[in-house]
Amino acid sequence: MLTCYAPDLHPGQPAYTLSEEESKHAVRVLRLGSGAPVALVDGRGGRYQAVVADANPKRCQLRLTAHEAVLPRSYVTHVAVAPTKNLDRMEWFVEKAVEVGVERISFLRCARSERRELKLERLEKIAVSALKQSGQAWLPQLDELVDFAPFVAAAEAATTFIAHLEEGERTALAQVAAAGPGCCVLIGPEGDFTPEEIALALGRGIRPVTLGPSRLRTETAALAAVFTAQLVRER
Missing domain, CATH: 3.40.1280.10 (SPOUT methyltransferase, trefoil knot domain)
Incomplete structure (x- = not known):
């Protein structure tokens, strides 16, 4: 499954649009179409599951389906x-x-x-x-x-x-x-x-x-x- 970096993503958002670079990689290189699963990480402890809603190679839109909050390591x-x-x-x-x-x-x-x-x-x-x-x-x-x-x-x-x-x-x-x-x-x-x-x-x-x-x-x-x-x- 493709994993993308989404530093501006926050819990509760129903949708997310990939950057142009990530969109091109998802749609043109990996040929992901509507309904394809995508994983997202925000770099701040958030992991998300999503599916492709609009396979646009410049602005690929995702529908978020799940969110997991990972606690920072204690050490x-x-x-x-x-x-x-x-x-x-x-x-x-x-x-x-x-x-x-x-x-x-x-x-x-x-x-x-x-x-x-x-x-x-x-x-x-x-x-x-x-x-x-x-x-x-x-x-x-x-x-x-x-x-x-x-x-x-x-x-x-x-x-x-x-x-x-x-x-x-x-x-x-x-x-x-x-x-x-x-x-x-x-x-x-x-x-x-x-x-x-x-x-x-x-x-x-x-x-x-x-x-x-x-x-x-x-x-x-x-x-x-x-x-x-x-x-x-x-x-």
Whole structure:
């Protein structure tokens, strides 16, 4: 069944008109006709069932038949990552993180970051596509790129962890992430966080964690953090 994104849909509406892009895909590509079933998600916890009322390729009209409200998860997974120079790798991470289940993604500008600017439009489209593909009901929050220091200063230290590669004692994320209502994991750029950034985070009470024995790429480490939090959530 086709799943469409309907961010402006609200419970109680009897009908909904798909965007021109979604209409073209439904009618011209999938050849849906009148009476064909369609699923809708609003990204705010709402899932809807509908049928095609008018198979117009520019303004496909749907008749809504059912609504389900999905409660937000009680355990919130937040990953703050320094975007890679190759944006394709961040796009891959966002897609997979949404599929697995992440509530928030922040982007950090660190001392060793090779990417100093970031436009969210493309990443937001990828997040929406992954939302539809995976059947999720909540669209994750994607934050604008911010400097590391002010982000750390505003972080909730008790539930924030830094995954760095410097020598020193680190605890497995799975062992400490379950203690609170969620976790925020900081993932550095390709060259890792600087010693000064690590010291700043530790000075704020943010605890160092490890994601395993392997040295991971930035986007792989970020996804590993999401997977680990998902396992914690399931337990």
